């Protein structure tokens with residue numbers, strides 16, 4: 001119980017560009033600003049291909065050059081945590097991903113994760129890797145980005161997070177926009193021996209690197225990393241939302 005009490009009292013994290021997340025100021029203590037909740041096929045991670053409910057929270061303090069969810073920066077509806085849990089229950093999937101934007105910006109995400117875990121869901125958290133993940137419940141499966149230079153957000157990586165990830169449970173993801181990004185990712189993987197304890201995912205930035213080219217780079221590297229494509233973009237097209 002002590003751990004749970006600690007998690008529900010986590011406050012808003014410090015961010016360098018607070019004007020980007022000012023929209024969260026008006027939230028009540030038991031509310032979340034929710035961009036969308038929907039049911040789809042999981043497009044990424046080792047859970048790719050499975051039916052999943054997505055809870056997309058509003059706001060992000062970063063601005064990755066290739067970001068495909070800028071619509072989640074500022075549009076959202078305030079919902080009580082209990083309303084989010086009800087909606088997830090209505091959609092009826094056992095697998096639930098909390099994503100954004102950056103979901104760890106909202107303190108209400110911690111009781112939401114606790115509520116989902118207690119409700120028997122398998123919970124995935126997709127996070128930018130720039131905020132402290134130490135308060136995430138142990139059973140939540142973290143999928144953490146490591147931002148390559150081509151994103152423009154390399155300086156936002158919180159390297160201390162790597163030690164906090166759970167061996168063979170959590171995943172790290174690199175989105176590469178060019179060959180220099182790929183080389184940079186390989187250096188990071190080798191330096192932290194990521195492939196010895198985590199699932200390592202490498203994706204091409206959509207429209208910037210051809211999947212075939214990335215496949216060749218990975219094979220040349222001889223590292224046991226997992227190439228992933230954003231499945232939902234191939235099924236429904238790159239511009240489709242809520243899928």
Ligand code: SF4
Pocket residue numbers: 060061062063064066067068069070100101102128
């Ligand atoms: S962290 Fe995610 S939501 Fe935020 S700018 Fe980057 S890609 Fe977009």
